[in-house]
Amino acid sequence: MAKVPVQFTLNGSEKAEFIDSGTTLLHALRDKIGDTSPKGGCHQGTCGACSVIIDGELRLSCLTLAETCNGAAISTTSGLSEGGVLHPLQRAFLDTFATQCGFCTPGMIMAAKMLLDHTPNPSRDEVVEALSGNICRCTGYEPIIQAVLTAARSNSQNAA
Amino acid sequence: MALALQTFATVKDANTALKSQGSRYLGGGTLVVRAANEGDVSVSSLVRSTDPALSSIAVTDGKVRIGASVTMAAIARHPDLSSLARAARAVGGPAVRNMATVGGNLFAPAPYGDFAVALLALDATVSTDDGEAPIETFLTGRDSNRAIVTTVGFVLPPQGDFRFLKVSRVKPKGVSVLSIAAVLELAGDGTVSAARIALGCMADRPTRARAAEKALIGRRLTKDGIAPALAAAGEGTSPITDPIASAWYRAEVLPVHLGRLLLT
Numbered sequence: 001m002a003k004v005p006v007q008f009t010l011n012g013s014e015k016a017e018f019i020d021s022g023t024t025l026l027h028a029l030r031d032k033i034g035d036t037s038p039k040g041g042c043h044q045g046t047c048g049a050c051s052v053i054i055d056g057e058l059r060l061s062c063l064t065l066a067e068t069c070n071g072a073a074i075s076t077t078s079g080l081s082e083g084g085v086l087h088p089l090q091r092a093f094l095d096t097f098a099t100q101c102g103f104c105t106p107g108m109i110m111a112a113k114m115l116l117d118h119t120p121n122p123s124r125d126e127v128v129e130a131l132s133g134n135i136c137r138c139t140g141y142e143p144i145i146q147a148v149l150t151a152a153r154s155n156s157q158n159a160a
Numbered sequence: 161m162a163l164a165l166q167t168f169a170t171v172k173d174a175n176t177a178l179k180s181q182g183s184r185y186l187g188g189g190t191l192v193v194r195a196a197n198e199g200d201v202s203v204s205s206l207v208r209s210t211d212p213a214l215s216s217i218a219v220t221d222g223k224v225r226i227g228a229s230v231t232m233a234a235i236a237r238h239p240d241l242s243s244l245a246r247a248a249r250a251v252g253g254p255a256v257r258n259m260a261t262v263g264g265n266l267f268a269p270a271p272y273g274d275f276a277v278a279l280l281a282l283d284a285t286v287s288t289d290d291g292e293a294p295i296e297t298f299l300t301g302r303d304s305n306r307a308i309v310t311t312v313g314f315v316l317p318p319q320g321d322f323r324f325l326k327v328s329r330v331k332p333k334g335v336s337v338l339s340i341a342a343v344l345e346l347a348g349d350g351t352v353s354a355a356r357i358a359l360g361c362m363a364d365r366p367t368r369a370r371a372a373e374k375a376l377i378g379r380r381l382t383k384d385g386i387a388p389a390l391a392a393a394g395e396g397t398s399p400i401t402d403p404i405a406s407a408w409y410r411a412e413v414l415p416v417h418l419g420r421l422l423l424t
Contacts, residue, residue: 021163021164021165022163022164022165022196022205022206024193024197043194043197043198044194044197044198045190045194045252045255045256045259048253048255051255057233057258058254058255058258059255059258059259060190060255060256060259062193062197063188063189063190063193063194063197063259064189064193064259065163065165065186065189065193065206067165067167068165068167068208111254111255114254128332129254129332130254132253132254132332132333133252133253133254133255133256133333134253
């Protein structure tokens with residue numbers, strides 16, 4: 001099958017690849033470009049482990065074809081830390097023990113980042129709603145909700 | 161398995177490409193890419209159109225036209241469609257709502273397709289390049305439909321006339337046990353003068369509860385007033401059985417939830 005070109009911005013840097021037509025963005029990111037932070041859980045749009053931000057919207061990379069992302073700006077968890085300093089959400093996930101096996105964590109963090117980008121001081125209900133498309137089988141969710149609320153508080157303290 | 165994706169600027173060209181065997185239309189990907197990921201070998205190529213008309217929402221004089229590629233998230237945040245936001249937000253989680261389209265929802269098999277239930281209660285019209293069809297006719301023949309849906313249109317009911325309820329076991333996001341949408345018009349004396357009630361999960365696709373609608377006419381929205389409608393709610397339904405609920409359970413709880421929707 002003929003390869004097709006794709007070109008997009010991943011975490012601020014330009015990426016260009018030749019892929020098989022119909023390749024999912026998840027597959028292109030992990031196996032072509034080498035960003036393994038989005039995880040392939042269910043490949044059905046149910047678990048949210050593959051969540052990435054495309055042009056400012058949270059999407060599932062397992063159900064998105066890479067070709068449809070030409071020219072897009074894509075953010076993944078691997079682009080969050082700066083100069084070895086963790087993003088406040090990553091820090092909070094560690095501090096509140098919101099990660100156990102870690103498989104859902106990148107998706108959770110992208111969903112949470114989307115929330116905090118638009119709602120810097122969310123209520124607990126808003127956090128639950130924002131994470132409602134992401135499944136975690138380890139933590140029982142409570143530490144994750146606390147992590148997002150903690151990150152929101154630390155963001156607002158830093159801003160003050 | 162890799163799929164060949166063909167992108168066309170116009171719906172007309174995409175419709176032509178869809179005529180070839182094994183091709184399916186790609187909207188948001190939440191149905192067709194999901195099927196391909198699951199190993200559905202009947203899908204061998206995908207077709208999409210980037211026609212901007214497919215992504216527009218137009219509201220003029222209470223008449224609404226929504227392009228088939230408009231997402232659930234776009235409906236949920238549209239200022240003129242606030243009465244429908246509840247139904248749009250019933251679909252999936254935030255990421256799915258950023259992808260799932262109005263057009264795709266018309267084809268979503270039960271237990272999915274909650275927004276199509278709302279569109280059925282709104283008595284929407286579904287447009288393709290072949291013409292327009294009432295949504296009920298469209299849903300009946302959707303399995304053999306090959307023409308790309310371009311828009312859905314409906315008259316926006318007055319504030320408060322549209323009601324929607326989705327029952328799921330997991331909160332806030334879960335797959336439907338059932339969903340109910342209703343458009344009720346009340347006369348000056350408080351009796352129901354017109355009613356359209358649509359049910360999700362009570363068949364393999366959204367269906368109208370005609371017997372319940374008929375039983376509501378001339379009645380008040382009180383416990384006694386709605387009793388005949390609740391008794392008739394299950395008439396003509398054949399609920400699905402899936403891991404969420406059995407057909408028996410869905411049939412048992414339908415009158416309970418319809419009662420709650422009518423009395424709110």
